[in-house]
Amino acid sequence: MESGEIRGSRKKSRRLCCIVAVLAVVLLLIIAIALGVSLSRRGNEFKNTFMQRCEKFEGYNCTEIWDAFQKAYVDRDQCDVPPEAYDSLIEAAPLETSCNRMMFWSKTKDVAQDLAAKGDCFLTVERTLLGSVLDGLTWCGKRGSDETLTTGCPEWNECVKNPVRSFWNRVSAAFGDAACGDVTAMLNASIPTPFDPKSIFASIEVKRFKSSKVKKLDIVLVTEMNSVTNCTNKSLQDLQNMLDKGIIYSCLEVQKSQIQKCSSDPNKSCGSCW
Numbered sequence: 001m002e003s004g005e006i007r008g009s010r011k012k013s014r015r016l017c018c019i020v021a022v023l024a025v026v027l028l029l030i031i032a033i034a035l036g037v038s039l040s041r042r043g044n045e046f047k048n049t050f051m052q053r054c055e056k057f058e059g060y061n062c063t064e065i066w067d068a069f070q071k072a073y074v075d076r077d078q079c080d081v082p083p084e085a086y087d088s089l090i091e092a093a094p095l096e097t098s099c100n101r102m103m104f105w106s107k108t109k110d111v112a113q114d115l116a117a118k119g120d121c122f123l124t125v126e127r128t129l130l131g132s133v134l135d136g137l138t139w140c141g142k143r144g145s146d147e148t149l150t151t152g153c154p155e156w157n158e159c160v161k162n163p164v165r166s167f168w169n170r171v172s173a174a175f176g177d178a179a180c181g182d183v184t185a186m187l188n189a190s191i192p193t194p195f196d197p198k199s200i201f202a203s204i205e206v207k208r209f210k211s212s213k214v215k216k217l218d219i220v221l222v223t224e225m226n227s228v229t230n231c232t233n234k235s236l237q238d239l240q241n242m243l244d245k246g247i248i249y250s251c252l253e254v255q256k257s258q259i260q261k262c263s264s265d266p267n268k269s270c271g272s273c274w
């Protein structure tokens with residue numbers, strides 16, 4: 001009798017175990033599916049943002065541009081995407097040129113972008129098709145997959161050849177190559193080295209200015225109450241020495257508040273900000 005009861009309760013507990021195991025498997029499956037769906041939604045969200053931003057520019061084939069973009073990083077190691085991987089993207093959407101309006105910047109993103117957003121005074125790389133489509137976004141791929149990921153991608157300094165950093169290096173090189181006429185660059189007087197050799201502006205863009213195309217480089221050194229330097233800064237001397245001979249150099253210290261006023265005043269013309 002007793003042993004019958006024991007057998008019965010053993011059977012019951014085995015059944016219970018089976019039910020718990022099945023439930024656990026079902027739960028794991030649900031979690032995995034939900035995770036997969038949410039990741040692919042994020043990938044779609046990224047593509048939607050890309051396409052929506054791209055379609056604001058007339059006369060381009062955004063599907064072709066998306067395909068060229070993806071080829072650079074999809075199915076590749078996240079730290080092995082060199083700037084050249086974006087060559088076909090640049091070919092698919094060559095950078096717009098606009099002599100005398102091109103604006104470069106370093107450590108002055110907000111003030112430069114705000115001014116560039118005002119009418120047609122200045123063109124920053126972030127206002128060209130490729131720059132505007134990818135500004136503020138993060139993306140990467142992974143080996144063995146055709147997905148675009150937007151989370152878990154390497155940080156800017158985590159590895160040199162990461163998809164985002166290589167893109168900005170490549171597109172900045174193209175923007176530097178396109179420079180022509182009078183070129184403006186906004187640098188920051190609130191840091192000890194406004195022309196930082198490690199910056200994209202110093203290490204990639206300036207080196208591409210050619211005197212056959214670029215007549216003059218106007219440095220606008222943005223000053224504030226807490227500024228630590230001015231146009232006599234040693235790094236600006238280095239900049240002049242690095243410039244292709246024949247390009248005229250000028251440096252002007254301008255208060256940040258003055259530029260901001262100009263950005264927000266629709267009656268101020270391009271030429272009267274400084």
Ligand code: APR
Nearest residue numbers: 104105106107108109125156157168172175199200201202
């Ligand atoms: N993490 C993420 N992004 C970074 C980081 C970082 N640690 N460092 C730089 N970046 C990216 C950001 O998009 C940032 O806004 O580079 C941009 C510029 O960095 P800065 O150091 O301020 O300036 P610089 O390196 O000179 O690059 C600006 O390159 O994008 C072109 O034409 C543009 O002239 C401009 C220049």
